[in-house]
């Protein structure tokens with residue numbers, strides 16, 4: 001399984017549809033303070049099913065939607081899609097390309113989709129079971145959180161219990 | 166009042182007597198990870214009377230004494246001196262140069278000195294009253310602690326109460 | 331007591347906005363008391379807006395914006411009762427080059443009244459200093475001061 | 483349950499020491515259970531010694547040493563159940579140039595099995611990447627992706 005691309009629209013500081021392609025190897029994201037780098041990592045966490053507003057640096061899920069600027073009006077929904085190459089069939093689903101999408105509306109209602117078909121959060125989480133992807137603390141480290149790896153002893157114990165080596 | 170020099174001996178990773186002169190303007194301290202930069206700022210906090218072992222990144226005060234390496238034996242005491250130019254008499258003491266020293270022995274006993282005369286911690290703290298120097302959180306910021314300025318609301322309130330503008 | 335608190339609060343608040351604009355090159359910053367009837371026990375809220383952005387709660391700020399806001403508040407508080415020296419240990423680690431530049435500009439502009447001692451890894455900060463001490467461990471586990479470079 | 487825990491613990495412990503030596507260029511690292519009779523509820527202690535230094539409790543480590551130790555433990559845990567991708571947001575901000583170099587060497591050596599996405603301000607990290615995306619806010623408050631540089 002390999003990441004192919006991420007699309008954001010109306011998510012945080014990305015009002016316009018934005019596509020980020022991922023290639024083999026190492027990709028870096030650079031730019032000035034406040035330009036939107038960590039917002040991209042928030043988008044990846046969110047589309048994979050993140051439920052904690054604190055982790056997403058917001059008060060309410062609806063505040064993830066583009067809030068407008070002095071020159072642009074606020075938008076009414078946010079959508080993020082993460083596309084993966086599944087030609088090695090490591091994800092137990094019958095698609096060559098697997099696209100996970102998540103939407104949120106101003107009403108607070110949130111939708112998940114797998115390859116454009118609506119589904120539940122449970123379907124997304126089950127898809128990634130045993131792949132190492134997903135919301136445990138070890139495949140994504142947020143800004144300023146690397147020290148938590150040393151202090152998170154309970155999480156480390158849980159991880160050791162979950163996995164047979 | 167102006168800082169003139171700092172001497173360390175047997176303090177943390179400085180077994181040999183080391184002198185750091187301070188000039189007007191801006192001085193920077195640079196060097197690889199683990200080389201001893203933050204130990205220098207710990208020495209300044211300690212000589213000014215710091216009582217918290219946690220702030221000094223140690224378990225016990227005696228552990229501030231050079232603990233030895235594979236090639237050197239541990240030392241039996243640590244001493245730090247901070248010298249200041251008091252020609253403007255902003256410190257209410259009759260010296261042109263004021264030298265504050267602090268020593269600690271393996272026994273845990275700690276001594277303070279002003280211009281080589283033994284004194285109590287209280288004498289040191291009183292010397293700096295109303296000068297802005299000292300152990301309140303705003304003249305020295307430790308590594309990784311700058312965010313505490315935003316979250317330390319109780320300390321900010323206390324500071325506002327202490328000072329008439 | 332209350333009037334003393336209020337005058338310190340007002341002073342720091344004004345300075346906070348001034349220093350914030352200097353460090354961010356614009357925008358606004360303010361401290362807000364959530365209970366103006368009982369100021370001594372009231373909570374202090376911080377509201378800032380970086381240039382061109384809407385007023386934010388602190389959560390939505392980026393890592394660098396939050397760091398620069400903390401530095402602005404620190405400098406504002408120092409103005410209330412300036413210390414003759416100030417020691418900062420890698421406070422600017424999260425800043426980009428442009429913000430490092432404004433940070434060192436502020437330090438240089440205030441270096442007549444305050445002696446600054448900055449521990450840093452950032453090139454931009456080193457270049458702004460009059461005096462640079464290099465610390466190294468040529469002998470393992472033993473720190474020594476190796477070089478002194480006096481700028482113009 | 484207990485034997486499963488023990489085998490994961492042993493695996494991560496071995497990897498932690500290996501990765502630590504790779505990132506620090508020597509030294510030692512280990513995880514210690516303070517109650518080997520009741521492993522499932524025992525506290526996990528971390529003991530490390532950077533090259534040439536005595537075994538330390540974590541408190542005495544420097545900011546950069548602590549950061550690099552955290553990264554070593556993270557990479558060791560990832561070896562237990564490798565994820566196809568790994569997103570790191572400025573984890574290497576506290577490291578000096580030499581440690582950045584060893585950090586990126588490790589990443590490049592593992593880039594065949596794992597796709598790494600690194601948000602960074604550090605020049606050394608940027609230079610090691612195959613693909614660089616620049617994010618900017620030419621229009622205030624609006625992010626856009628401006629450049630893609632495909633390395634050799």
Ligand SMILES: Nc1ncnc2c1ncn2[C@@H]1O[C@H](COP(=O)(O)OP(=O)(O)OP(=O)(O)O)[C@@H](O)[C@H]1O
Nearest residue numbers: 012033034035036037038039065066067392393394
């Ligand atoms: N819902 C939203 N609508 C519009 N803008 C938003 C929204 N949520 C967050 N932002 C903006 O995103 C910016 C923060 O972006 P981000 O945290 O990604 O910066 P960054 O590039 O990681 O910067 P740094 O290098 O300082 O960490 C904030 O300044 C905020 O204005």
Ligand SMILES: Nc1ncnc2c1ncn2[C@@H]1O[C@H](COP(=O)(O)OP(=O)(O)OP(=O)(O)O)[C@@H](O)[C@H]1O
Nearest residue numbers: 177198199200201202203204230231232544545546
């Ligand atoms: N009592 C002691 N005796 C000997 N060495 C000590 C003692 N206390 C601390 N040290 C050493 O000091 C080192 C840490 O130094 P310090 O925190 O000043 O590094 P630094 O230069 O600030 O690095 P960084 O850039 O990573 O923040 C530790 O590696 C530790 O070995």
Ligand SMILES: [Mg+2]
Nearest residue numbers: 038143392393
């Ligand atoms: Mg960020």
Ligand SMILES: [Mg+2]
Nearest residue numbers: 203308544545
């Ligand atoms: Mg340090």
